[in-house]
Amino acid sequence: MRTQEDLKLAAAILWLNIHSDRALDKVVSSIGVYRIWQNSPDDELQKTLLGSSKKSSLKVLILLLEHLQDLRLTPHSGELLFRLNSMSDPQFSSYVRTHNFKQVVRDSITLPPAVLEGLGKDAANRYHSEIKSSRPDAEPGIPDSLVKPVIQIHPAPFTSQGFGVTAPNATTHSIFFGTDRNRLSNHVKAQFGDERNEVGITYGVAEVSVPHVHKEGSIERPAKRFRVFKTAENPNLHIVIHKVTARALQDWIESAKMTDSDGLLFIHGFNVTFDEALWRTSQLCHDLKFSGRKFCYSWASCGRVLSYPTDEATIDWSAAHLREFLRTITSNLDLRRLHIIAHSMGNRALLAVLENWQKVEGKTPISQIVLAAPDVDTGRFKQIAEVFGHYDQVTLYASRDDRAIKVSRAVKSLPRAGDANPPIVMTGLSTVDVTAVAGELFGLGHSYIAATSPVFRDLYYIIQEGLVPEKRAGVRKCDEGYYILS
Numbered sequence: 145m146r147t148q149e150d151l152k153l154a155a156a157i158l159w160l161n162i163h164s165d166r167a168l169d170k171v172v173s174s175i176g177v178y179r180i181w182q183n184s185p186d187d188e189l190q191k192t193l194l195g196s197s198k199k200s201s202l203k204v205l206i207l208l209l210e211h212l213q214d215l216r217l218t219p220h221s222g223e224l225l226f227r228l229n230s231m232s233d234p235q236f237s238s239y240v241r242t243h244n245f246k247q248v249v250r251d252s253i254t255l256p257p258a259v260l261e262g263l264g265k266d267a268a269n270r271y272h273s274e275i276k277s278s279r280p281d282a283e284p285g286i287p288d289s290l291v292k293p294v295i296q297i298h299p300a301p302f303t304s305q306g307f308g309v310t311a312p313n314a315t316t317h318s319i320f321f322g323t324d325r326n327r328l329s330n331h332v333k334a335q336f337g338d339e340r341n342e343v344g345i346t347y348g349v350a351e352v353s354v355p356h357v358h359k360e361g362s363i364e365r366p367a368k369r370f371r372v373f374k375t376a377e378n379p380n381l382h383i384v385i386h387k388v389t390a391r392a393l394q395d396w397i398e399s400a401k402m403t404d405s406d407g408l409l410f411i412h413g414f415n416v417t418f419d420e421a422l423w424r425t426s427q428l429c430h431d432l433k434f435s436g437r438k439f440c441y442s443w444a445s446c447g448r449v450l451s452y453p454t455d456e457a458t459i460d461w462s463a464a465h466l467r468e469f470l471r472t473i474t475s476n477l478d479l480r481r482l483h484i485i486a487h488s489m490g491n492r493a494l495l496a497v498l499e500n501w502q503k504v505e506g507k508t509p510i511s512q513i514v515l516a517a518p519d520v521d522t523g524r525f526k527q528i529a530e531v532f533g534h535y536d537q538v539t540l541y542a543s544r545d546d547r548a549i550k551v552s553r554a555v556k557s558l559p560r561a562g563d564a565n566p567p568i569v570m571t572g573l574s575t576v577d578v579t580a581v582a583g584e585l586f587g588l589g590h591s592y593i594a595a596t597s598p599v600f601r602d603l604y605y606i607i608q609e610g611l612v613p614e615k616r617a618g619v620r621k622c623d624e625g626y627y628i629l630s
Contacts, residue, residue: 413488417447491518532572
């Protein structure tokens, strides 16, 4: 990964670039610095820059390298680091033409007098003159109001992974994930898109913080201004992903081992991105006060409402990968037991796995299973439900007011298991009708599992205490055999 010295050198070159129009040719263009930052191998950024600079400006780069220890990054350099790490090539190409970019660069680093003097008296005078002059306007056609800071990174020590994020009013969770999404190769840190990874599963760990001002069941994220641009992330106010690291399988197993403790796995549903899956997993584990090992399986959902047919095909394709991920967890991590929460379309992959799941003696057993708003054909669901008796408890949350399930039912012309119209009643299954308390999230009426306190508190009794419905507060049994949450 990039080092502190790498960031110093990149920031210094960018600083010279924004002041060098009248002094000397640029060492390496600003977009060139970005591309080298993104694409050069680890520990070879300096060598790549040397090979990319013009002969006329090579002496300037050598001067910077000689004074590398004297260059001083400021606490504000975190924003420049984040932009180098996260922006796409077209975004950065536009960004370097703005006044905001110049200000971020100016605020990120201080060059010592020895560097300016080494450039020669004439050049040094011009740099100082430029620094003292009034701030230039943004390039025509790109007003500052259209360039929003992507994130505010608070001052913290630099590590080989970049600047840490100081979040004194937040709790950070390690989420051990598996995903069959495509890896986005143009990012320095591991990030994943909405296409399938034909190679299979990528294992990794994400560090996600939840602010102390967090409200139960909510995912605090920056609001959008003018309905387009998001305000900056603030770890003291928002759920924030600080670091995503892909790991080799054996390394992941060694890191995830946790003897005499439970594990909790969340499998997301339709219309969910990789980041959204991590936010929700962290929120659920945080609000459940779950102290064991936290897992997320993120299948390659497109994260778009109109991509429902594509997600339908992908969830079936992902079932084999989920089976492999579950087998890795239950066979290698020495957990006491594993609980699973699946939401929406994610239930299809889980049920396909459970239908033929064989418990292995001495391995981690699957205990509590929660099927939240399952977008699954009712007839197919009943076929698979014959195996539910193999687990400590299987809970189905359903609602008559789940609009996404209604749409699915209309399209299929067949009832869905997540639709409480009527609720499914079967041996080995605890069906809870949450119609009376179900709220809406994302305007889809499809995420009440994490949006309303009564549902969430009932979930707490299931995961943390393993209570059956008759022993949980707010749950009553009706004559038809299902339960009602109120």
